[in-house]
Amino acid sequence: MKSEQDNLSTSGTRTVKEGYNRRKFLSALGLGTAGAALLTSCGHNDFYDEFRNNNNNKGTTIDFKDDIGILNYAYALEQLEAAFYTEVVAKSSAVFSASQNAFLNDIKLHEIAHREFFKKALGSNAIGSLEVDFSSVNFTSKDSVLATAKAFEDLGVAAYNGAGYKITTEAYLVIAGQIVSVEARHAAWIRDQISNGSFSDLNSLTALGADNSKGLDAALPPSKVLPIAATFIKTKIDVKNAF
């Protein structure tokens, strides 16, 4: 199952061993081997491999030497989330209730708003559009969609929390705060759709840096977030000055 972005893309190559990284991704997010088997059972389409390999693999670079790098990092993650929910809204409505579909559409629009905000804020410093790969997601399975959504939202919370201290421009720090709390609202709602009451199960987020004993949510540096996110991104991302 391929995303529409595959067809639209003009660049990008897969740079990671997806099987390994998906397992790592799933285990980091607390999904068991059953979930892993479910996801890996969605096969890969060789045609698209050929398609990609025949294109220019330009890739992109995120340099964390300054705030532009951090904003591009956020832009990359928001691109991923926006693309995911765009697929969900297009393909998954049959497996959700009307109210769930309404909120999933809300989340899609929030992520698009975040993505477009960063694109505009970065202007000519923005990285290009990333090519995504959601072939591991079964968009007609409620469990698959919600598990992936949970993973993205919790990872987003971890990413903003873990990068905040590197932001040197106060206005951007506040913006990051304005976005991360919305991601946390998403995460809580998604989790409650999987299991009511799991909205802030910090014990399940230990691998993402949470500490239940202190009431602290997830927080991870880009060096840990990007390899997880990369399992869904085909565009090669070169990282400089990672922390």
Added chain:
Amino acid sequence: MNILNILSEIEKVDEDIYDRLSPRRRVMQDFYNVGRKISMAALPLALSSMFTKAYGQSGTRTVNDVLNFALTLEYLEYHFYNHTVVGKDPASSVKDVTFNFPSTAALQAITTIRDHEKAHVDFLKAVLGSAARPELAYTNFDFRAGGTYNADNSYASGGTFGDVYTNYATFLKVATAFEDTGVRAYKGQAGFLKGNQVVLTAALQIHAVEARHASHLRQMAAAAGLTIKPWITYTANGNDTGVAPADAVYAGEQNTTQATIPITNIATGVTQAAAAESFDEALATANVVTIANLFLKPAFRL
């Protein structure tokens, strides 16, 4: 006027002063180098600009100020929920929590939130150590917001939220307002912690937990009949809860322009509602203090 003495005095209360002025003290060297050429009359101005840079807009808000401010809010949240959870225990001496939770899941959710708030109190106290503010007890708060209390601290009458412990819907409204205030308050303090890996990161981690709480409480409020989403949607005055006394909590949430960029219609489908929902807003210290003071008895107000 001796600038070295001034800085030395500041260092006694703020040992990071030199790092604030310049992580590599280059600014200080520059200052010494230039200082010989500056007349005495110009010194206060030169100092003033140095401190504006070092402390941002706050002037003198320290990391401990921020942490103690956060600790006050965490005490408020903790005691609000704890009184409820304890009050639902039949064996407890707390008898004024008379509303019933609609399900064990609802009580469990409030217990989960209570436990996080307690963890935040303990964590902030531990970080602050001897610099922690005096402890706040349940009886230091007025969760009815303007209620009158008997000599034994039992509730007598009145208050904007007089039925907060007798009406489940009111309880959820106040809880939602507290969590949304907490989310805004931490955001408003973030700038004072800029660059501080340990403290800013922890503050952001607490901030996200408060946002998760807010999301769930809003779902509970919706289940109890309120028209409300897990995220704060657009209304003309920012308050999407329909609870007029909470207007101050949401003032500004109607904003749809971020860093001068208009969000409404930034892409197809991004309505005014989506634009407001997609970014939560910060709240300045003074505004948070005004809200917190509504729920603190006079002797304990900030």
